[in-house]
Every structure is written in C-alpha cells, then in structure tokens.
Amino acid sequence: MKKQLLALVVLTAVGLLLSVGSVSAAETIKIGVIYPLTGPAAAAGSYQKAGVEIARDKFNAEGGVIGRQVQLFVEDGANDPSQSVSAAEKLVTRDKVDMMIAAWGSSPTLAVSASVTKKYGVPHVVDTASSGKVTKLDGNRPNPWLFRISATSQMEAEGLEKYLVSKMGFTKVAFMSVNNDWGRGAAQEFSTVIKRAGGTVVAQEIMNADQTDFLTQLTKIKSADANAIIVTSDQAQISLILKQYKQLGMNQKVLTTGGGIVPEGLVLLAGPEAAEGVNIITFFAPWFPEMCKVPQEAKWFSDEYLKRGNAPKGFGECFRGYDGMKAVKAALDVAKTTDKGKVREAFTKADVQALSGRIKFDEFGQSSPNILVIQVKNGKPSIPDYMK
C-alpha cells in the first residue's frame, strides 16, 4: 500500500514537472531540422546546420520571432529516407515542433513529405532538394503543407537556356550524373533545354554516389567528341572527376549544376589547375554581394559564417539553412501565431528577400531563387563574360 502511494506521488510529481516543462517550452518557437550529419552527405549537412544556427542566433538577439525565442531541434537524417522519416516522426510526436526544415536530398524529402508532414499537417520548408516531384507530381501539388525555396533542376536548366548553346558554346554535350533522382533528373532537364536551343547530346554517363574512379566515363566522353560536360554530383565527387579529366589531358568546357559547388572547394579538393575555367551554377554568390538583393545582409552572413570557424568550401550550402529560417520567420510574421493551419496560410502570403533571392511561393508552394553562374578564374570566383 505504502509503495503504491509512493509510486502515485512520484508519478504525480513527474507529471507536474512534465507539464511545467511543456508550458515553459511552449513559449519558444520549436523548429525541427533534419539534415545529413553522418554519411557521405554529412559535410553539406554540417554547413547548412551552421546557416540555420546563424539565423536562430540573429533572430533571438533581435528579440525573437513574433516576440518569442526560437529553439532548434536538429536531427540527423543521413540523407536516407527511412532514417529521415523516423527523425521527422520523433520531431512531430515527441518534440512537438511547430514546423520543420527537412530533409536535404530529394529522396528523403519526398519520404518525409508523404509520410510525416502531410499526415500530421506540419508546415514543411524544403531548402535543398531539387527533384521536380517534391512540389509537382502529375500536375498536382502532392503536399499542401510543403513549401520549397530551393530551385528545381528544370528551373536551373531554363534559367540558363539563353546562354548554354549560343553564348557558352555547349553544342556537343556529355553528361556525367550521379545515380539518383537528382542526377538523372538534372541530365534530363538540361538535355531538353540543350536540344531545344539547337545543341546535341553525345554521351550520358551515370556514376554511383560513392564512385571514385571515372577514367572509363571520361575516356568514353573523349571518344564521343564532346565539347562540353555537364556534371551533377557533390563537390567531393566533382573534384575527383576534374582531377582525372585534367590528367587525361581533356579540355572540354565544364558546367556543374546546383549542388553546393564553390570555387574554394574545387580549388582545394581538385587543385587550382583542374578547377580553372569551370562554370558553376549557384543560387548565392557571397563573393559578389552586389549580385544579391540584400547585399549588406549577404556580406554580414558570409563574414559571420567564417567568423564561426566554418570552411569557405561550405559557401555553396550554408545559405540554404539561413534562407530556410528566413522563410519560417516571414511566415510567422504574417501568421502572428504558431497555429499550424494559420502558419500554412501565412506561407502562401509570405514575401521576403533572402540571400538566394526573393522568397514568394506559387500555387505549388515553390519559390524561385536566383540562378547564377560563376566561373573559376585564376583560382578565384569570377562573373563569367557571357553573363555580363
């Protein structure tokens, strides 16, 4: 009897503590973040995490968002669909987050969208994935709770349509694409645009995400007489391709599609000779703040990012997390509450200038960031002549 009583008291106490905890926690705005922090994409995830944290600290120092402090719940999704889904489940059911920035790559993002954020009705900001399927599936919007600030591969390709063939001289193009939705999708979108603009596609090479040796693919591209190569993969893999391309004495023009590639990274990983002349699609150019709609903020952000001891080779990724948080803040400023339905409504009205351009969602929940191209010149980022 005594024991039972004791148990009851303990339980009540625990219950009280928990309820007190949730009351005080309700004062903060809880944002769940899922990035790959382990696995092959961990580097990119860690850069973006830095961006999210810079935004949180900035908002909190300015007195919070709608007068409340912002609290982050960062989970590791490893860029893996099942791990990202369980992380998202945990964020929704245990941490009770108000919204989510998730889940990096296209495959985990699609999984989290379909089986968590749509199911529970949680506002979901996508800051990285670029597969068209995330916002448009068979002409419909698959998840009304999802809002994407990153560009689709189609937007990238169409953004370059008037330059690729006529000004950049990409007339006989070879593709080297990583073997997933993103890589294959990008190759498809870019070949459509190239063919439409009068160019031809002479080779389509696929590589695995962990592949390190590309001599076979490059030999094939060489013998196919291509004059340009469009590469879709991450920075480490592209650096290896460039190194081996240089070693084979190749001189085709190279364009990398939007995957967080920056000149600093290529120069460091592939060496200055191999990186020279490479064209890079990017959405934020910290080296040229004037290309950004909010130049002062861009300058401040890149300084702050470096000041916190982060590597310059992460410049191609870190802004995504920051912009994701800007989208969150913009929606909350409109909604003035964390009520999920009202926040969802507010996202459709949100309109803010961020590092990667204007965040304003269309009827599919898709925003249109800047599509910029920079070129490595003398080992440094430069604005290519054909863009001037």
Added chain:
Amino acid sequence: MTVFLQYLINGLIIGGAYALIGIGLTLVLGIMKVVNFAHGEMYMLGAYFLFTFFAKMGMNFYLAMLLAIVAVMMLGFIYERSILKPLRKRSIDTVMLSMIGFSLLIQNIAMLIWTPVPEAIKSPFPLTSYTLAGLYFLPQRIMVIVAALLLVILTHLLLKKTKIGKAMRATFQDIEAASLMGIKIDRIYSFTFVLGAGLAAAAGTLLGPIFTVHPYIGNLANAKAFVIVIIGGLGSFPGAITAGLLLGVFESLGAGYISSGYQDAIGFILLILILIYRPTGLYGKVGQTR
C-alpha cells in the same frame, strides 16, 4: 582499338589497387578465420594518417606514408591483443559482431577527429600524364600499380621464404597440428592481423592522394575487398590478386561498352556467376567450416 586498350589499362591499374586491398582481407580470413569488417576502416585510417602527417604536419611524403602505415599496424596490434584474443574461443558470429562494432567505432571517431568534410591530399606527382601511341598513362597511378606490385611480391616472399611465413601457412592448413609442432598460434595471429591492417593502410596511403579522403571511404574499399575475396576463393592469396585485376578490368570494360550505370552491378554479376559455377572461388579448395 585505342579506346579498348585505354579501358584495359585503366581497369588493370585500378585492379592492382583492388588486389592490394583484397590480399590483406584474405590473409586474415584464411589464417585467423576472422571476417574483418574493419578492413576498410584500416584503409581509411591509412589515408587520414597520411593526410595528417603530410598535409597538416608538413612531413616528407614518403616518410608520412611509412609512418601512417606503421601507425595503423600499431592500432591493429592493440585491437588484436585486447579484443580479438579474448574472443578467440568464441563463435565466429561473436567475433564478426565485434568487428562490425569496431568498424563503426573507428568510423565515428574519425568523424570526430577529422570531421565529415572531405579532404584532399596533394600528391607530389605531376597532374599531366604521359601519352604513348594515343594512350594516357597517369604518373600517380603508375606509382600506385608499381607500389602495389612491390607490396604483393614482398608479401608473397614473406609467406614463401621466411620462417614466420612458413608458420603462417602451417596455421592456415591445420591449426592443431601447427600448435603441436610448437608454433605459437597467438603470435601468428597477431602478426597476420597486423600485416592485414598494414596492407589495407598501404592501399589507403596510395589511393588517398588520387581520391578524396573522408570517414566513409572505407565502405567502398570493404565492398570491393569482400567481392575480391569471394571471387578469388576465401583465404587464397593468388586468388585475391587475380580477382582484383579481373574486377578492375570487368568494371572498366563494362562501364565503357555497356553502360556506366552498371559499373558496380558488373562486379556483382561476376560474383554471382562465380558463386553459381565455382562456389569455392577461382582458387578456393572445397572444405568445411570448423
């Protein structure tokens, strides 16, 4: 024809590196009956130690390479003595699980020390390649194949000509008889494990400067090493070499003439064919597990 020869050369060179990774694994498996899931991690550590000694501390490249290999061998020794030795009488599953745990542990420690951000080791070899009859020869890779060949020959001589090599072969054939003849099995085991770790680390230091270095490079090395060991026949030294070269050439030709999307699949098709038609591997002998 030039393109075919280029594919063949590319395949043989990468195959040489595969062989080097494979022989370390096959020795440990053959002699100790230990499935070393951490083999790829030894490869990764070799590359990272080289990065630290050479790129971070500014040591001479070759000295850094040697030190990296020695450092990994020391780690291998500590692991063998402290974990594998007490587990010696346990079932093969227990040992396997401990190896899986060990490999995860190393991977995560590497991520703590070096962060998951990929790093590049600047090779002292020139980036431009030699051309001969329209074929390209990459200096970095020529050094890899030469060093790999040298290491394979040295290991072969060690096994065939030295006393400890003889003792290793005796242990491989019959452990009880070997111990009755006065061979110190514990010492042979330690030596074999350390040798295996050293060979993996050597492969890591050779390939590290060609590829990038990050905490997950061991996964690919492991995958290749296991395919090689199974194709070549469990525990077979010449088998691992043949299988390594074969895998490299098949991958290269397959990616070249069929589709680069199937590059990895080709290795596994080879593996399945071997398992169907020669389940003991190219050089394996029919036997049974203890």
